[in-house]
Amino acid sequence: MKGTIKDLLKVSGVHGYIIAREKNIQIKLPSRHKFSGAKNNIKSLYDSLVPVKDRPGNVVEIFLEDMVLTIFISGMTMLMVMSSLRVNLALLRMTGKLVLANLVKEKR
Amino acid sequence: MNQDISGGLENTRCPEIMKILSLGKRSGKLLLNNGAVTGNIFFRDGQIIHAQCGPLNGTKAIYELAVWTSGEYRFFVDETPDIVTIDISMDDILNEAANRMRQMDRVTSLIPSSSIVYSLDPDIKQKEIQLKSIQWKVLANVNGKRSIADIAQHIGLGVSDAMKVFYTLMKQELLRDAELEETEAAHTAIDLPETSFIRSLREDLTRAIGPIAPFIIVETAQDMDLDLLSDDVGQRAALIETISSKIPDEEMSLKFLDTMTDWLNAEGQ
Numbered sequence: 001m002k003g004t005i006k007d008l009l010k011v012s013g014v015h016g017y018i019i020a021r022e023k024n025i026q027i028k029l030p031s032r033h034k035f036s037g038a039k040n041n042i043k044s045l046y047d048s049l050v051p052v053k054d055r056p057g058n059v060v061e062i063f064l065e066d067m068v069l070t071i072f073i074s075g076m077t078m079l080m081v082m083s084s085l086r087v088n089l090a091l092l093r094m095t096g097k098l099v100l101a102n103l104v105k106e107k108r
Numbered sequence: 109m110n111q112d113i114s115g116g117l118e119n120t121r122c123p124e125i126m127k128i129l130s131l132g133k134r135s136g137k138l139l140l141n142n143g144a145v146t147g148n149i150f151f152r153d154g155q156i157i158h159a160q161c162g163p164l165n166g167t168k169a170i171y172e173l174a175v176w177t178s179g180e181y182r183f184f185v186d187e188t189p190d191i192v193t194i195d196i197s198m199d200d201i202l203n204e205a206a207n208r209m210r211q212m213d214r215v216t217s218l219i220p221s222s223s224i225v226y227s228l229d230p231d232i233k234q235k236e237i238q239l240k241s242i243q244w245k246v247l248a249n250v251n252g253k254r255s256i257a258d259i260a261q262h263i264g265l266g267v268s269d270a271m272k273v274f275y276t277l278m279k280q281e282l283l284r285d286a287e288l289e290e291t292e293a294a295h296t297a298i299d300l301p302e303t304s305f306i307r308s309l310r311e312d313l314t315r316a317i318g319p320i321a322p323f324i325i326v327e328t329a330q331d332m333d334l335d336l337l338s339d340d341v342g343q344r345a346a347l348i349e350t351i352s353s354k355i356p357d358e359e360m361s362l363k364f365l366d367t368m369t370d371w372l373n374a375e376g377q
Binding site: 003007010088089090091093094095097098101 | 341342345346348349352362365366368369372373
């Protein structure tokens, strides 16, 4: 496995993702998705969660009525994945950790 | 009793305290306690005149106390003994104590504690072995149950001297750590199911953390109340994820996650 965003999107039930790094927020979600325009909310979430210790393994899961938000944090990078409630969460967390580790490695 | 100076040996070791008391030309008793054993060093006008530690007296007791790295000390003013067993200068005592501390640093790099239990190593690599009588005396008491401190007490030897003898015997590969041996035996006795998932999990985890892998798999599955024979991808993924968090090396942990995620994805297709 390469641990790329493509691998993450292959996980059944994943809607899309958001990558936040310092001032930049990159949202990759279907246009009708309820979080596709939530840049300000994501920014304030990022500000309250980041930074944390530099180890991928810091995972926050938020269960909403119709979806799960899985947030991975390493250093100043936050990866947020939106998925359906039926997603295999453990598989999503495994893949997310790998993707985030690669994102952080690329940044270095 | 008039108590004067006190503190912990972790921060100030015995030779430093002796030096301070000597410079101050103090008279009294320095009491040292490391939990299991108590020792006393008596001063008269800054000179050491007597010492006692367990069965040891005189300079042997001082050098035993000098290498303690944990415990407490207290100085009681004007408490002097009736006997004098030491008649050498403070400089000589401190020089020898420094030597002993250096030796003990080397010993503790191989034998970190006197509470370790050793057993005889049946796989002797040398054709001929020569032992001094004290080494034989110690060896004859090694039985996989008694710790170094127990053996030292049994044969009336100072703990630090006993540790030095154990160091030599370890260097000659005559002993092995009994607890480690038990743990290794327990690990090899673990029976894991022979499924392709468990085989892959065990192989990858062994690469990451070594022979303890089967034990970690069984323990994690028990903690999570998971069935190792289950085909459920969710359960398998949860097990992999939890196990990966137990791998201390981050790179190894990610490599393990990577390989096992591949395995899960391939299985799901």
